[in-house]
Amino acid sequence: MSNKKSYENIDPVTLGVIAGSFNSIAKEMALVLYRMAYSSIIRESEDLGAGLFDSDGNELCESDSTPMHIGSLPGYIKGVKHFLGNDINEGDIILHNNPYHGASHTPDLAIIIPIFYGGKLVGFAANTGHVLDVGGMSPGLMVDVVDVFAEGKHYNAVKLYDKGKKDEAMWRHVLENVRTPNENKGDIEAMIASAKLGQRRYLELIDRYGLDTVQATEKRWMDYSEEMLRKEIEKIPDGIYKAPTGWLDDDGRNYGEPLKIETSVEVRGSDIIVDLTGSSPQVETGYNVPYSGSTLPATYTIVRSILLDEANSEVFVPQNSGIFKPIEVVAPLGTIFNPKFPASCFARFNQINRLADQINLALAEVLPEKTTAGNSAHVSANSYAGVSPDTGAYWIYIEINEGSYGGRFGKDAMDSVDNLVANTRNNPIEELEMRTPMRCHRYELREEEPAAGQWRGGIGIAREWEFFTDTLFSGEGDRHFDAPKGVLGGADGQTGSLILNSNSQKEKNLHAKLTNFKINAGDTLLIKTPSAGGYGNPLERDPEQVLEDFKDGLIAKRTVKDVYGVILKSDLTIDEVATADYRNNSLK
Known part of the structure; x- marks a missing residue:
């Protein structure tokens, strides 16, 4: 039997054109969504994600929007398959938001449209958006909430359209149990329009190039992303790199009781293992993190951002499920990064931003030119x-x-x-x-x-x-x-x-x-x-930059000397000799 991969016969030009089309489709989907949406959180803040996925739910491409939205969609699709099994049909339009089955958190609704070609399921067009309200105990956002049921309505792969027929009763149920029905209706309809566009564009690609060629390109594109990330991981010396212990303020109810974040990053050949063992046990409020929908995408995003920063990369490396394969995340069940059902996990974003910053700080030791100092996170x-x-x-x-x-x-x-x-x-x-x-x-x-x-x-x-x-x-x-x-x-x-x-x-x-x-x-x-x-070290900052900061009003005059070691003359120009002497003495 031949071991030849399916994409090896595709010429580079065709490969590049189809791959470029994937990215364009995702961006076009996002444009439709935020331009049509009613709520400001989607329309103006662009708190959304959109993309195409293969029949297994692997991400093929993503929009230039919030990475937490798009990176979680493979989990959403897995959740849809859990609830529907084989009951996924041409003409279905599916709504899903269960945080224990892939969702990033309850107010991030997803619209998922299965794509059929010749009667066969070949992929999905999907998006997510943060809606204003999902009918929970608190309008908008909430932290101090008793369990996941109190967060609001959970739509477990419900069909707004079943085989092309609109389910009017389901629409009424979805919209009559929230505080902002008009805004939610507009947002959901915008999400449907966005996903339908993705579906149409994907089928156009198949009609033009053929199903086998398109699917072979998908595999090559994901393999390429995985190969490129593994090459960067292999440049890091094997070892375990640990971040300083991080502390979250509290859980939103038990004020004054900080929550621990422990983070180590192990490099093993071309694999990275992020271990959160030792982090705080899950809490009794909504200050927990859905593992699949938020902990995993946050980790994937920051590792890729550090190692394959587009601004510094000589070649374009697409974001897709190939990026996920070299990265393993260990988060013990029952901790804030992997809570047990039915704990609420509504308010999860500060924790995952801190998780990303912890990974950044862990790698600062070995990758000082690719990482930053501590972020607001x-x-x-x-x-x-x-x-x-x-x-x-x-x-x-x-x-x-x-x-x-x-x-x-x-x-x-x-x-x-x-x-x-x-x-x-x-x-x-x-x-x-x-x-x-x-x-x-x-x-x-x-x-x-x-x-x-x-x-x-x-x-x-x-x-x-x-x-x-x-x-x-x-x-x-x-x-x-x-x-x-x-x-x-x-x-x-x-x-x-x-x-x-x-x-x-x-x-x-x-x-x-x-x-x-x-x-x-x-x-x-x-x-x-x-x-x-x-x-x-502040004493190594360019004196001219220090002077500019002073002129811009960012720092006081005493800071110029006491912190940065820059000596100014009476006319507010730099005394270069005095500055060099002062800094040399201070550095001894």
């Missing part, structure tokens, strides 16, 4: 909700506030930007003020100095809201106590904070995690997100 996801006195309908707004990257070899960090495994955009303030009874008084970089280093840390944001009506606030935040770590002599960053009625007699510091906290009309809320860590 949090998601200050907040929801605001109330009932309109005019219509009696709920209004809900969900925002994801930006963080900051840690300093990196050769470059200062990026300020005020989503980072690591998050990839959402900010919402325009003007639109939010038109649609919600809130007004933004501040939205700017934090005033505190960035973390010092040869390359400085990134700066988080300060955002202050005023509320015109009584509002229910739920905050899914963290990092009010454990600052982002500096590396190689760089300084640690700044922790975040939530302050109610800042600079008034009613000022009150709030916990990072709150569920259904009542904010009264006239109150203000000041959100500060963490600033990241610095990279390298």
Whole structure:
């Protein structure tokens, strides 16, 4: 029997054209979704993912959006197969969101359309999007929730269309049990349009090139990604690399009781094993992480980002299931990264961003030029909700506030930007003020100095809201106590904070995690997100960069000398001789 692989006879041009078409299709699917969506979290923040998958659920391509959405979709498809078995038919449109069967978490709905060709299942077009509400105990977001059933409605591979026929009763059930039926309806219909486009484009490829050629390209494209990642892993010396112990603030109910994150990364030939043994046991709130839908995609994303950064790669390496194969994740059952049913796992994003940062810090020792200092590694996801006195309908707004990257070899960090495994955009303030009874008084970089280093840390944001009506606030935040770590002599960053009625007699510091906290009309809320860590010894920073930071108002004059060892003349130019002497003495 021949061992020749199916794709070896495909000419390189055809291979490249079909592979390029996969990526274009995923991007086009995402464009349709966020342009048609009703809710701002999808339409403006682009909290979504879209792509094509083979008949086994392997990812073929993904959109340039939130990696947690698209990376979890193979798990969604596995969950759909668990519930439906062989009852997957041409014309089906399937809705799924069970976090114990592949979903990234309950509000991330997926629409999955099976693709048939010649009566045979050949793949799936699928997407996910974070909807405003799924009918749980709290509007929008929640942390302090008793179990997974209290999170909201679970759609276990339900068919909105069965063999092409719309199930009107199921649609009513889906939309009549949430607080935002109009927005959810618009979002789901946008997701269906996006998946139908992917289905159509995939079938067009098959019609043009033939099923055998397209499927052979899929295998080659996944094998290629796996080969390229394995080559990078093999460059790392075998060994076990351990990150400093990380601490999450608390579980959103038992305040003051931090949760441990232990992370080691073992390199064994062309394999990487990320071991989370020793991390906190699962908690009694929703502050747990779905293993398949969130722990795995977060790990895959950060490993690929470190080793195959597109900005530094000489060749394009596609993101698909081939990337997943060299990576193993050990997360003992019953811990926060792999909870036992029926524990809630609604509020999972801060943990997986910290997981990504822990892997980054573990590899900093052996890959100093590919990793960063400690990142903000949090998601200050907040929801605001109330009932309109005019219509009696709920209004809900969900925002994801930006963080900051840690300093990196050769470059200062990026300020005020989503980072690591998050990839959402900010919402325009003007639109939010038109649609919600809130007004933004501040939205700017934090005033505190960035973390010092040869390359400085990134700066988080300060955002202050005023509320015109009584509002229910739920905050899914963290990092009010454990600052982002500096590396190689760089300084640690700044922790975040939530302050109610800042600079008034009613000022009150709030916990990072709150569920259904009542904010009264006239109150203000000041959100500060963490600033990241610095990279390298500050005394080795280019004096000209130090002077620029001072002129830009990022650092005080005393910091110029006391931290960076730069001596300024009376005309605010650099005294190069005095600076060299001062730094040499300080480094001794």
